[in-house]
Amino acid sequence: MKNIAFGQYYPARSPLHRLDPRVKIILTILYIVCSFLCKNVWSFALLAISSIMLIILGRVPFKIILGGLRPVLIVLIFTSIINVFWTKGEILLLEWRFIHIYLEGIFSAIFIIVRISSLIIGTGMLLTYTTTPIALTDALEDVLSPLKKVKVPVHDFAMMMTIALRFIPTLVEETDKIMTAQKARGADFSNGNIIDRVKALIPIIIPLFVSAFSRAGDLATAMECRCYQGGEGRTRLHVRHMRFKDFIPLVLIVVFGTGLVLLNIFAPGFTMS
Amino acid sequence: MSRIELIDIEYYHGKDTPYEIHALKNINIAIPEGQITGIIGHTGSGKSTLVQLFNGILKSHSGKVMIDSEDIWQKPKQIKRFRYKVGLVMQYPEYQLFEDTVYKDIAYGPKNMGLSEEEIDNRVREAAAFAGLDAELLERSPFDLSGGQKRRAAIAGIIAMRPDVLVLDEPAAGLDPRGRDSIFNNIREYQKTLNTTVIIVSHSMEDMARLCDSLIVMHDGEIAMTGSCDEVFSKADELVKMGLDIPQITKVMQLLSEKGIDVPKGIYTVEQAVEFLKSLRKSKKEALQ
Numbered sequence: 001m002k003n004i005a006f007g008q009y010y011p012a013r014s015p016l017h018r019l020d021p022r023v024k025i026i027l028t029i030l031y032i033v034c035s036f037l038c039k040n041v042w043s044f045a046l047l048a049i050s051s052i053m054l055i056i057l058g059r060v061p062f063k064i065i066l067g068g069l070r071p072v073l074i075v076l077i078f079t080s081i082i083n084v085f086w087t088k089g090e091i092l093l094l095e096w097r098f099i100h101i102y103l104e105g106i107f108s109a110i111f112i113i114v115r116i117s118s119l120i121i122g123t124g125m126l127l128t129y130t131t132t133p134i135a136l137t138d139a140l141e142d143v144l145s146p147l148k149k150v151k152v153p154v155h156d157f158a159m160m161m162t163i164a165l166r167f168i169p170t171l172v173e174e175t176d177k178i179m180t181a182q183k184a185r186g187a188d189f190s191n192g193n194i195i196d197r198v199k200a201l202i203p204i205i206i207p208l209f210v211s212a213f214s215r216a217g218d219l220a221t222a223m224e225c226r227c228y229q230g231g232e233g234r235t236r237l238h239v240r241h242m243r244f245k246d247f248i249p250l251v252l253i254v255v256f257g258t259g260l261v262l263l264n265i266f267a268p269g270f271t272m273s
Numbered sequence: 274m275s276r277i278e279l280i281d282i283e284y285y286h287g288k289d290t291p292y293e294i295h296a297l298k299n300i301n302i303a304i305p306e307g308q309i310t311g312i313i314g315h316t317g318s319g320k321s322t323l324v325q326l327f328n329g330i331l332k333s334h335s336g337k338v339m340i341d342s343e344d345i346w347q348k349p350k351q352i353k354r355f356r357y358k359v360g361l362v363m364q365y366p367e368y369q370l371f372e373d374t375v376y377k378d379i380a381y382g383p384k385n386m387g388l389s390e391e392e393i394d395n396r397v398r399e400a401a402a403f404a405g406l407d408a409e410l411l412e413r414s415p416f417d418l419s420g421g422q423k424r425r426a427a428i429a430g431i432i433a434m435r436p437d438v439l440v441l442d443e444p445a446a447g448l449d450p451r452g453r454d455s456i457f458n459n460i461r462e463y464q465k466t467l468n469t470t471v472i473i474v475s476h477s478m479e480d481m482a483r484l485c486d487s488l489i490v491m492h493d494g495e496i497a498m499t500g501s502c503d504e505v506f507s508k509a510d511e512l513v514k515m516g517l518d519i520p521q522i523t524k525v526m527q528l529l530s531e532k533g534i535d536v537p538k539g540i541y542t543v544e545q546a547v548e549f550l551k552s553l554r555k556s557k558k559e560a561l562q
């Protein structure tokens with residue numbers, strides 16, 4: 001249970017893993033924008049290629065990426081069916097009673113699939129698979145720090161996120177331990193009717209809450225002992241400095257976006273309706 | 274009494290993930306009946322993983338766990354039978370307490386077994402006595418007990434199921450020396466009275482030497498040695514290589530024997546050593562007279 005990949009982080013050594021998380025956040029936003037810039041066959045093809053390149057660059061196995069796509073599989077299938085059957089166009093491929101399938105329909109189904117999968121692969125490869133949740137929160141605090149000027153408690157939210165993230169594996173492990181201990185006393189979580197199953201959870205939830213509250217109390221005391229008093233004047237142990245090579249991906253994504261727009265305008269081909 | 278046998282066991286934590294750990298490798302052991310068997314090994318050597326196979330909390334990726342010559346995973350639906358047969362007290366078991374009184378908490382296991390109220394009452398009181406828990410504590414909330422008392426309550430919760438085999442994973446971890454000694458005395462007493470099979474996991478040689486009839490030494494997920502205390506402690510060099518140690522007093526005795534004093538083998542406790550030194554002094558005096 002400990003290995004339920006929390007936050008899906010996949011440990012590996014790759015350029016994407018090494019990239020500054022702040023850059024990755026900005027890249028992700030721009031990549032999402034880019035995926036909505038695509039209009040025709042050529043720009044969608046480029047988008048698909050870029051996703052595949054991201055996967056290769058991040059050294060994450062295809063099996064894991066496919067696993068990540070599984071939750072949206074139903075949505076993908078459903079929207080593509082709707083697109084295939086309901087899009088009206090000019091080139092009729094098949095006609096049978098009330099069913100008309102046009103080439104345009106097939107293409108728009110493919111477009112939708114490419115767009116949704118690139119969105120998921122892009123955010124996954126740029127953020128969740130290659131950045132630890134803790135690094136992500138730190139980076140988020142930096143990226144959002146301009147909001148401090150308008151009195152948004154960015155630091156406090158980041159601290160809450162960090163603590164929550166820090167304790168998720170601990171709580172998962174603890175749940176696992178408690179479940180094991182109760183199983184050893186004959187608890188049964190998988191059989192019986194709904195009421196039995198809910199009742200079977202009590203011996204897990206109570207100890208879990210007891211320990212979570214005592215942990216929270218301990219942590220608060222420990223933080224106070226070290227004079228924690230919020231973000232004011234607080235510095236970091238690990239300060240990240242932007243280096244020249246951290247700017248290269250930002251240039252690349254602007255080139256990529258421009259390329260998509262140019263393809264939309266100058267390359268003829270099927271256009272999304 | 275029940276016999277536990279492990280045949281060709283392999284176990285992986287987080288199989289098929291980037292975090293895969295080969296926790297148990299080629300385990301073949303048989304646990305002697307009606308004795309106290311100790312499982313020793315340094316932290317992370319796979320002791321806790323091993324004992325969780327005994328009652329089917331974990332299922333090995335290959336190999337078989339046999340209890341009384343019956344493969345426990347033959348009928349996965351009936352695994353609960355073996356959970357009652359082999360009572361497992363987990364490491365730091367106090368977190369399993371959840372009821373509003375200690376009595377009800379100890380009764381949780383027997384209740385799951387579907388016993389009658391009367392039978393449950395008998396067992397709870399008997400188990401509390403074995404675990405060294407005062408009867409007046411039974412009506413208290415488990416969360417108001419001291420650390421040592423919580424530990425006893427958790428142990429009583431398993432004993433109350435009257436398992437054929439009692440397995441305790443580091444029962445004394447985190448207790449002060451007095452609490453530790455008294456819990457071990459209770460366990461010894463329990464084993465003598467009921468003549469059950471008891472398995473104790475620990476990394477303290479001193480405790481194991483005092484308590485166990487035979488030992489299983491684990492190292493990096495493998496069985497490094499098995500045998501009686503004598504057999505195991507005679508291989509001090511190997512133990513040290515595995516990050517373990519022989520009892521301090523045994524070391525002293527070894528030094529004495531290197532100095533040419535005729536020291537008998539198998540002295541693991543200070544009491545034994547005192548006994549031996551006294552007899553030594555006596556024989557010296559007699560020789561002088």
Ligand SMILES: Nc1ncnc2c1ncn2[C@@H]1O[C@H](COP(=O)(O)OP(=O)(O)O)[C@@H](O)[C@H]1O
Binds near residue numbers: 296317
């Ligand atoms: N639930 C788990 N998930 C992943 N790895 C685990 C888990 N439990 C134990 N391990 C790993 O398996 C190995 C053996 O651990 P364990 O059986 O707890 O050893 P011991 O009880 O001897 O200290 C260790 O390397 C440990 O990190």
Ligand SMILES: [Mg+2]
Binds near residue numbers: 320322364442
């Ligand atoms: Mg352990």
